[in-house]
């Protein structure tokens with residue numbers, strides 16, 4: 001493609017709303033175009049890269065036995081009511097009505113649709129296993145869309161669903177998808193880490209998230225360098241502090257602690273360590289109609305952070321059905337006092353206690369009384385939990401739940417996730433098959449997603465410098481950009497055309513910058529666009545020479561036209 005004919009508009013300025021490199025660079029290079037907040041279109045170069053990612057996904061999915069289909073983004077509410085997710089999915093589900101008042105949503109995912117297909121088409125064990133997938137536009141009505149393609153309201157996703165006779169079959173399907181994902185992300189040029197993940201709104205038992213390592217990622221992962229433990233922080237299990245078995249329980253004592261509303265304040269005031277205090281977090285919960293239906297008080301050791309994912313899992317409610325309580329309002333109903341809430345004097349609320357508090361003796365907790373705390377609070381004798389379980393975050397430096405070594409934290413971008421759904425959808429929606437003995441059995445399912453447009457952004461996060469994008473060959477919009485220093489110079493123009501035609505004939509994807517712009521402008525654009533191989537045709541053209549440079553390397557080299565072409569083709573074939 002000749003740039004003089006290409007629809008390309010690069011920007012010199014950094015767009016205001018863009019905060020992270022991928023968002024800035026994809027906008028500046030004219031690869032994506034914002035329509036409204038969280039909704040982007042793809043311009044010629046950006047779309048070529050999206051299609052290349054899709055092609056890699058298709059090849060690996062087909063290789064792993066997947067069959068591609070294409071379903072509508074519009075889904076009727078009845079199917080979501082059958083699975084119980086019309087409410088559970090919450091406000092991120094993009095709902096709409098047709099002219100007759102019938103309710104639909106724009107699908108954020110397609111478990112219901114695929115389950116519906118399979119329950120009507122599959123009746124016998126002979127038709128299993130089955131793996132169906134699609135690459136399709138998805139919708140999520142994000143409260144705060146941001147970071148461009150990272151958290152957008154419309155995005156392209158590959159979603160696959162496996163259907164098996166039993167759990168062993170699901171294990172095999174899951175492993176096949178896991179391996180296909182490793183190949184896909186490797187081919188896209190990503191540095192990634194598969195980590196154990198929470199199953200969230202999708203449900204099911206096991207899940208792994210494929211996380212592209214990046215400081216701007218919204219996933220926080222905990223991993224261990226001594227063993228293979230790697231999990232999202234929401235998911236990672238924690239090691240409880242050692243129980244203090246021998247310590248005798250002292251009598252409770254109310255102490256005046258004026259103005260000590262934080263754990264830091266009270267620990268300093270009483271001269272104790274934060275690990276000897278109990279922290280309270282207060283919440284209100286909502287029912288299916290959005291009405292308040294109760295209060296929750298969660299207690300963790302003072303130095304710990306509450307893990308919201310573990311809390312909502314323990315309460316068995318969706319994440320959007322709980323939020324921090326208005327403490328004044330909650331006080332009237334439960335006796336809590338903002339900043340001074342402890343577990344001993346609360347009433348009429350669900351008390352959730354982190355498991356490690358059971359073994360800790362003579363703790364300091366709020367007295368549910370302004371400016372007072374209670375010393376020597378002991379579980380069992382002085383308070384009890386309605387729910388007792390691990391509700392804390394595995395912090396950096398905490399003991400690895402597998403081997404005990406100190407864990408590390410990393411940030412990452414979730415580019416894919418695989419789930420073992422089991423029979424959650426087949427049971428609620430009646431997707432059954434007849435086994436060898438003509439007995440009805442629920443089909444065992446798995447589901448597997450890849451954020452296609454998010455993968456594009458993640459690649460840019462990992463492959464860029466201050467001047468622009470540095471595309472890996474496999475998903476670069478074009479392989480080579482030829483820059484002609486003086487397009488008016490007949491020799492330069494002819495040599496450039498000849499290189500362009502020879503490269504195309506050899507199967508390369510080539511851009512020819514024949515625009516009547518200053519060389520500086522062209523070089524800036526070439527850096528910004530990030531095409532892997534840069535060939536410059538200038539004064540040396542008269543002597544049959546060109547300048548050869550890889551976008552990722554600093555050095556350039558003057559070589560003969562023949563050598564330059566041969567080198568480009570060799571590199572493309574090795575890396576594409």
Ligand SMILES: [Zn+2]
Nearest residue numbers: 224227400403
């Ligand atoms: Zn470990």
